Amino acid sequence: MTRGMVIIGAGECGGRAALALRDLGYEGPVTLVGDEPHLPYERPPLSKEAMTGEAPAIKAIATDELFAERSIRHIHSVRAVAIDRAAHVVRLSDGSSLSYGKLLLATGSVPRKLPMPGIGPRCVYLRTFNDALAIRAHLSAGNRVAIIGGGFIGLELAAAARRLGATVTVIEAQPRILMRGVPAEIAEIIHKAHEAEGVSIRAGQGIATIADDGAEVGITLADGQKIVADLAVIGIGAIPVTGLAAEAGLTIDNGIAVDERLQTADPDIFAAGDCCSFPLAIYGGRRVRLEAWRNAQEQGALAANNMLGANEAHAAVPWFWSDQYGLTLQIAGLSDEGRSIVRRDLDDGAFILFHLAENDRLVAASGIGPGNAVARDIRLAEMLIAKRASPAPEALGSQAVKLKSLLAA
């Protein structure tokens, strides 16, 4: 009897992996286990203006009918509680168990908790659709929202809250918003866009105290300023969900440690998406963990392929985007690998920063502009990064030189 494939975590990554197993022709049992009540769905809309509609709905990546048609068993509202590696069995929170031939851990990440006293029911986090609905209920005209953390989740939520007419204050302990992974020049554009839309940004300010009485939240900053809000949303990063793997004796290193094929030290257990750290060959094997939608998709598909024995290495360039108001930011590669920056101006105020390492090797590109103004060039930059190309800086900086022409070089 074939034991089949078991996937723990029914988010973007797990859902894509299940579908990919079938796309690749696997005919044995495929079981997808998720702790949410929903079908696998896209999380990026949860912090964006998609949530500002009258009746926000889940954007599922597959329907029950599709899963049935492809013989994918989706077990929802259930957690995996233990892995018995010797017996090749996963035990679930409902008391049942599943035996596996290969196991994929796509357990994702959860919001980092703010370790402060005074946090109460009006202090919330965003991870799931249900979290988003609960937040949505407070985002109306006249309501006051405090966003703790000037990262992408917080800033996207700030934009959505403004769209609904709420008063919004963003509190960031670092000297500026988007300190992690976003160049200052681009963060400044986003900062100004928020201020123009009426968001108050308090950067460089730690929080001294929080007092949540269940009706409103009083936040006192280090310099004594007070902010009172009907709701505080805490968006200070995410941590990988690794408990199951750790208890099974797998190595944890800023996530479930896998090799470039997404395999753990146990050849029958793989991990992919937000929950895993893996070596990125294009940056000399630097171990990274990515919290990004496209990475979740790509690694889900790659893990499926390798569970079937393909033995293929992850080679994708990290890619990320954010939408706020009419602006879209896209980043390809890891900008902290760069030593110098070349700027390329596009139409309508859009621009791209190319991040170059030694010998002018292109290691990342960060772009911002209205609509999808930077999309095409960021995509081309991504291909150049994947090729480890070192295009002439003056060509990168000139709008007259088509990036596509540099790919052929």
Next chain:
Amino acid sequence: MSDWVEACAAGDIDEEDVMRFDHAGRSFAIYRSPDDEYFATEGLCTHEKVHLADGLVMDDIIECPKHNGRFNYKTGAARGAPACVNLKTYPVKVDAGKVLIQVG
């Protein structure tokens, strides 16, 4: 059904590139392939209604600028997640230096 509409001049689109064309409240994307043929599809990605004309054309593939959904623009076939619904395609002809599409 046989409405041929002038979309642009043949030279308005570079080889291996795409251009947006709006007509009667609908949006189309017109493509010029690397081997200098012209094609047309509906203008918005089937995943999230994004204008494909902001995307990148590589060989036979148009890639959505937002989430990298891929389609073969010659056939409309969806070729990569998150795109799973095919694009509609429309007949195209070049006449006297003009690109015409049959919007149907």
